[in-house]
Amino acid sequence: MPRPRISVIIINYKYGSLINCALDSELAQYEPDTEIVVVDNGSRDDSRSVLERYRERVHLIFQGNQGQTGAINAGVQASRGDFICFLDSDDWWAPGKPTAIAAAFNADPRVGLVNHRLQPVRSDGTFTLKPIPRTLCSGDLTRRVAVSVGWWPFPMTLAVRCSAWDDAGNIPETFRISADGWLVVIYPILGCVAALLQALGFYRIYYNNWYRKVDDAAILRRRMDHWAVTSR
Numbered sequence: 001m002p003r004p005r006i007s008v009i010i011i012n013y014k015y016g017s018l019i020n021c022a023l024d025s026e027l028a029q030y031e032p033d034t035e036i037v038v039v040d041n042g043s044r045d046d047s048r049s050v051l052e053r054y055r056e057r058v059h060l061i062f063q064g065n066q067g068q069t070g071a072i073n074a075g076v077q078a079s080r081g082d083f084i085c086f087l088d089s090d091d092w093w094a095p096g097k098p099t100a101i102a103a104a105f106n107a108d109p110r111v112g113l114v115n116h117r118l119q120p121v122r123s124d125g126t127f128t129l130k131p132i133p134r135t136l137c138s139g140d141l142t143r144r145v146a147v148s149v150g151w152w153p154f155p156m157t158l159a160v161r162c163s164a165w166d167d168a169g170n171i172p173e174t175f176r177i178s179a180d181g182w183l184v185v186i187y188p189i190l191g192c193v194a195a196l197l198q199a200l201g202f203y204r205i206y207y208n209n210w211y212r213k214v215d216d217a218a219i220l221r222r223r224m225d226h227w228a229v230t231s232r
Contacts, residue, residue: 005033006098007081007162011071012040012089016047018204023054025092034098035059037079038089041071069179073170083114085159090204091118097200101159104194112164112191113183115155118203128205136195141188150185157201158183164190 008026012019019038026036036058040047042065051060061074076084083105087093097116104114117131133153137144144152160183167190171182187193 002033004035004081005102006031006035006083006085007076007079008034008036008085008087008098009072009075009079010036010038010087010089011068011075012038012043012047012051013065013071014043014045014047015089016043016045016050019047019089020050020053021092022087022089023058025094026087026098027054027057029093029095029098031098035079035081037061037075039063039071039075039078041065041068067173069171069173069175069182072179076165076170079162082162083159084162084165086157087201088157088203091157092202094119094198094200094202100196100198100200104196105159105161108192108194110192111194112161113187114159114194114196116157116196116201117199118155118157118201119199120205121202123204125202131199132203136197138193138195141193145185145188150181152184152188154180154184157203160187161191 010019010022023036023038026034038051038054038058039061040051041063048062051058054060059078061078063071063074066074072086083102085098085101100116101114105111115136117133117136119127119131120129122128133155135153137152137154141152158180164187168186171179175182
């Protein structure tokens with residue numbers, strides 16, 4: 001089979017009621033050189049029965065729960081594309097995203113990571129808040145990453161060049177959650193970053209362990225404890 005241009009990696013854990021939206025948003029793009037790899041990370045809801053409906057159009061992987069990192073690594077290892085796009089199972093894409101991502105990579109061979117804004121939406125799909133992040137970074141971020149110890153205003157969805165992934169290797173298992181923390185520190189060091197101004201995805205917000213309309217002390221402590229462990 002010819003090598004696909006883009007591999008879409010979707011990690012699912014107990015989002016059987018929402019993942020069809022993510023899959024349909026990508027399948028509706030009609031991109032013949034795009035493959036979709038879905039890794040179900042030990043879901044105990046109806047995710048499997050939902051995913052089985054898509055078996056003829058996507059590559060399905062069912063495994064025991066290995067944390068976010070283990071699922072992402074498994075999805076990437078099963079992929080064959082030149083560029084790797086990540087899509088959360090409770091979010092969805094805007095039309096034209098695969099084409100825009102591929103164009104950004106093709107425009108500059110130095111680019112190893114592409115980022116763009118996301119439009120926050122409520123659980124019912126209605127828009128709320130302005131697209132995030134407000135600030136987008138692009139170009140050579142080596143100095144910024146060094147000075148800020150890895151912090152820059154990155155979004156919650158990213159795309160990477162497959163050859164850059166090969167250079168960086170799999171995400172370390174210490175990043176059991178918040179695997180984006182590895183991607184946004186390592187890839188700006190390995191190559192340039194491209195930023196697309198459009199909101200090319202929709203980010204579903206609701207109260208859970210990692211989102212609050214207003215941060216409180218407990219959630220801040222949890223984030224700080226997590227980063228203290230993973231940044232060692």
